[in-house]
Amino acid sequence: DAMVIQNPRYQVTQFGKPVTLSCSQTLNHNVMYWYQQKSSQAPKLLFHYYDKDFNNEADTPDNFQSRRPNTSFCFLDIRSPGLGDAAMYLCATSGGTSGPNTEAFFGQGTRLTVV
């Protein structure tokens, strides 16, 4: 039973062509995260939503945007992908009644290639 689902698993996009990655969850968690991970490095947090509140990391480029239309879905939009944006993009969720639970559960990731 997949709990955090990312689509697609592999995405090829052209340099400068907008691309959207999607994430859905069946855990009903109130926090959803987007991470970028490059070649065996640790995941790097781009931003997260706590319910509908969007929290951007200070060093996340403006090229990266996110939408969360409801509890279950969250999207990562890359407005003008550059070659340096090729990476694995990971969606994760965490939940809790009194605040974000720290156990983050990850999807399988989307491998983005920019050509």
Added chain:
Amino acid sequence: GQQLNQSPQSMFIQEGEDVSMNCTSSSIFNTWLWYKQDPGEGPVLLIALYKAGELTSNGRLTAQFGITRKDSFLNISASIPSDVGIYFCAGLPMDSNYQLIWGAGTKLIIKP
């Protein structure tokens, strides 16, 4: 920013050997998490630790939350080929309730 020092960076082991890796921090953490990541997949949570001194097992895996709250270790007993992968520690500092701080990972390789 805060960092976690994870060591070793990589390990070459024989099947059947025990494995140990650890993470240290210069500041106090409230939570320690250990993840395993296979190539092309997302990280999978192995063990979560919430109390100083806590020792938790998950099959052949054992992890401990250091008593000083600044470190954690993960042990794997009797390693098997499917243990190959990258192991990440992640921690939650005292002054944060959402942003995990990650170690650089330990790559486990089994010698043929």
